[in-house]
Amino acid sequence: MASSFHQFLLLLCCSVWYLTHISQSQSSPLPNALLLPITKDATTLQYVTKILHGTPLVPVNLVVNLGGPLLWTDCSSRFASSSSRSIPSRSIKCSREKAHDLGTKRTTCPSSAQPCEVSTENGITRMATRGELVEDIVAVGSIAGSKATVDQFVFSCAPTFLLNGLASGAKGMMGLGRTPIALPSQISTALGTQQKFTICLSSSDGILVSDQGPHDSVFGPEISRSVTYTPLFSLQEHSIGVKSIKINGNRLSLNASLLSSNGGTKLSTIVPYTTMESTIYATFIKAYIQAAASMNMTRVASVAPFGLCFSSKGIDSKQLSLKVPAIDLVLQSEMVKWRILGRNSMVRVNDEVMCLGFLDGGLNPMTSIVLGGYQLEDIVLQFDLGTSMLGFSPSLLMWERSCSDFKFDSWPKYSL
Incomplete structure (x- = not known):
């Protein structure tokens, strides 16, 4: 009986140590990352x-x-x-x-x-x-x-x-x-x-x-729990399947096959702002103008390279999500959406003007929609190439955070 009681105490102590060790390892930076x-x-x-x-x-x-x-x-x-x-x-x-x-084009057999x-x-x-x-x-x-x-x-x-x-x-x-x-x-x-x-x-x-x-x-756990997952397509680049687009909750009248053609929607760090095939862009801009007018936004002359600009008067840059139309990219279902709020949609070009950071990509682009770097900023993007899945968080501004906040005391001296 005493032997069984001692074994129970030993098991209890080991369990407490294990749970404590796991908890500590998950709450501290990963040394091998x-x-x-x-x-x-x-x-x-x-x-x-x-x-x-x-x-x-x-x-x-x-x-x-x-x-x-x-x-x-x-x-x-x-x-x-x-x-x-x-x-x-x-x-x-x-x-x-x-x-x-x-x-690669081979015309002759190369020598060793x-x-x-x-x-x-x-x-x-x-x-x-x-x-x-x-x-x-x-x-x-x-x-x-x-x-x-x-x-x-x-x-x-x-x-x-x-x-x-x-x-x-x-x-x-x-x-x-x-x-x-x-x-x-x-x-x-x-x-x-x-x-x-x-x-x-x-x-x-x-x-x-x-x-x-x-x-x-x-x-942090709050941001990690907010991540949504969607499949990755394409054999080489990182593309996702956008089924429809909504502005302030209203679905745009777009050809679904056009959205999925030419590689679908690609994520890019070398394209500064999102580009759309011309017919998609025309429908998108028309709907955005209507939504902006309903929110009493004042349209002004365009500033290159942007095609649609507004007066920034009365628009608080710290609360853009409350002052400009919200854009939703609907993915594999109505429940899975990539929401683009003001910080990732409007670009401040000067003290008086802000422009929509979406550009006309032409009639025959290689990809129907390319999500540019500006639309990817302050969002945690997790790429799992083994399972071909992408995880994306909402804008970190929801937590008054930014991707520039993630720095470490042990930052290597030789790093940028």
Whole structure:
């Protein structure tokens, strides 16, 4: 009897220790979560991050391309890394890494001495060229202040002219797309982790964090519980299925097949403001003007590149969600909506004028709707590439927060 009582006490003590340990681990920052700070360039409106690269490790600024297939950099303007290795054209690694390269054209069988080449594009200017695939050491920071190193990270060496149009100081682009050569896949393979990452952008500073545990540890339980999930489409980029659009609760009369054509609705960090196919845009603008008039908003002359502008008189920039029409992107059901409130819809161009941050994307765009960077700011976006799901939070302004708030005392000194 005494022995059974002692066993019960031991079990009780172990259970209390376990629950306490788990509670503490979930309420503190995850030491193994990889962390990349992101800064918005005020001139180009591009989002820029920084990695360490080569031997010795040297910081390199890169423009973040959410749907980009790979990481590319201008190798000619950098130091000669002693650990850089060229990938042969007829190697297994070349064939595997070029699986996404739809631009490859083979006219002759390459020799084993030729370097592996892949189509490399500047997503801003849409200029593309052939780049040489190489592998080298890449290091990124963690929340704990240490760094994780990938010894054989594959990227493309592109010519200097491909840098045209990038933010000042940027030496290439970092692709976060759904390909084996994109950053999330390479990090996942090298470290044996799941293909998940979370990005949180702002008008100043933001972060990209690998998913190595519960989001409560970084963003807090209230924000984490607010996340809504929707399927991701497309083989390479990150697209979602928008079934309909509502303004102030009123559904727009749109052709559903048009919404889903041309790749549906893509999320982009290299397009500053949301673009819509011309017929979608015309219907959208007409409905927005009617909703704005019902709220006594005063229309004024347009300011390029925006097509619809209003007087900012009487509109409190801190309470835009209460003063301008709400936009809902209805996803897989009426219960699943991406709500765009004032902070993510209206752009203040000067002290007197605010403009709707949605642009005409033309009659035959590659994608019917592209959600631009401005519409993604101050929203927690969780990408699970393994399950092809996207989690998105409401605007953090609901909690009087911003993506620029997530900073850590142990922020790596070599980070941006």
